[in-house]
Amino acid sequence: MVLVESPAKVILFGEHAVVYGYRAISMAIDLKTTCTVEESDTTIINLKDLKKRLEIPIEEILNLDVNEYGDFKYVLCAIKNTLLYLSSHKNLDLRDLRSFKLTLTSQIPISCGLGSSASATISTIRGISKFYGSYLNDDEVAKIGFGVEKEVQGKASATDTATITYKGLLEIERNNIKRIKGELKEFIKSCKFLICYCEERKKKTSELVNEVAKHKNKDEIFRKIGNIVEKSKITFNKNEFGKLMNMNHNLLKELGVSTLKLDEVVEIGKIYGYGAKLTGAGGGGCVIILVDEGKEDDLINELKERDVEYFECRMVY
Numbered sequence: 001m002v003l004v005e006s007p008a009k010v011i012l013f014g015e016h017a018v019v020y021g022y023r024a025i026s027m028a029i030d031l032k033t034t035c036t037v038e039e040s041d042t043t044i045i046n047l048k049d050l051k052k053r054l055e056i057p058i059e060e061i062l063n064l065d066v067n068e069y070g071d072f073k074y075v076l077c078a079i080k081n082t083l084l085y086l087s088s089h090k091n092l093d094l095r096d097l098r099s100f101k102l103t104l105t106s107q108i109p110i111s112c113g114l115g116s117s118a119s120a121t122i123s124t125i126r127g128i129s130k131f132y133g134s135y136l137n138d139d140e141v142a143k144i145g146f147g148v149e150k151e152v153q154g155k156a157s158a159t160d161t162a163t164i165t166y167k168g169l170l171e172i173e174r175n176n177i178k179r180i181k182g183e184l185k186e187f188i189k190s191c192k193f194l195i196c197y198c199e200e201r202k203k204k205t206s207e208l209v210n211e212v213a214k215h216k217n218k219d220e221i222f223r224k225i226g227n228i229v230e231k232s233k234i235t236f237n238k239n240e241f242g243k244l245m246n247m248n249h250n251l252l253k254e255l256g257v258s259t260l261k262l263d264e265v266v267e268i269g270k271i272y273g274y275g276a277k278l279t280g281a282g283g284g285g286c287v288i289i290l291v292d293e294g295k296e297d298d299l300i301n302e303l304k305e306r307d308v309e310y311f312e313c314r315m316v317y
């Protein structure tokens, strides 16, 4: 049996704008998805967190329209695209494939902006390639993963899949990936961030991204977000960094992807922390708060008062 794991991610700045070629800064965090792949008489996909199980011939996976498979779409698309890649680049014979049972379990809350789809995708890619005895390097894994999110969502950037593949702290621009090093990395490592789970998202990332595409002022908003990301790269002061987070959130609000609950928790982060913003596609899900250690107890009390679940996010390298 093959077992592989992938982390989650948070976007510090630039979500949605990054789909249109602006920069984003994202970080892999220590929540994980585990994928096991084992020999089986028939091919079975077992999504334990979703309590869903599908028996499907491999031949059908190779020819499917992923969007006909609901919650299975990312995993099935990841299997399909990985097998096609292994066939074209690693001499895998698609006519003679062993059946398998693939099982996914994850610590990542689904549809909360923490990259659960990308983590499911990347762990599936790594699990399937390992099961068929092919080694894929990170660049190959990230490329296949980005293709999966684009195919399933219609529009996507490389942010989520790249962050979960390469881990650490990344800057993404036009789907080019750059590891953040030096002063910015040391500064962000010195920061304490809380991830606050605010509310269940009613829409998938794909729906939110497609709604933003119709926003009449998106280009002006993205330009402003792009300026904020540029400033964040040379900001090593928590007060100023927090203000940039607040500004990014306000622009995401203008874009229409925030909610009253997300805004409420961001306000708490602005009062009791250095700053806060929604993270991921929005429409619900999570807020990230930059903690002001001098007011941390007040922050925690306020979050508890409002029944907001939170956890400290730790970067994964």
Ligand SMILES: Nc1ncnc2c1ncn2[C@@H]1O[C@H](COP(=O)(O)OP(=O)(O)OP(=O)(O)O)[C@@H](O)[C@H]1O
Pocket (backbone or CB within 6 Å): 033, 047, 048, 049, 050, 070, 071, 072, 073, 074, 075, 104, 105, 106, 109, 110, 111, 112, 113, 114, 115, 116, 117, 118, 120, 160, 203, 204, 205, 206, 279, 280, 281, 282
């Ligand atoms: N543990 C899992 N097992 C199987 N599929 C999963 C799992 N987690 C997520 N998915 C797939 O990803 C979909 C959610 O993806 P979506 O992009 O909407 O949310 P997200 O990735 O958590 O948030 P964001 O993209 O904003 O970071 C689920 O509907 C399901 O298809």
Ligand SMILES: C[C@@](O)(CCO)CC(=O)[O-]
Pocket (backbone or CB within 6 Å): 011, 014, 015, 016, 017, 018, 019, 113, 115, 155, 156, 157, 158, 159, 160, 205, 209, 280, 281
């Ligand atoms: C909303 C978005 O920018 C991030 C989702 O986590 C979409 C993407 O980059 O693919």
Ligand SMILES: [Mg+2]
Pocket (backbone or CB within 6 Å): 115, 116, 117, 118, 160, 205
């Ligand atoms: Mg996603």
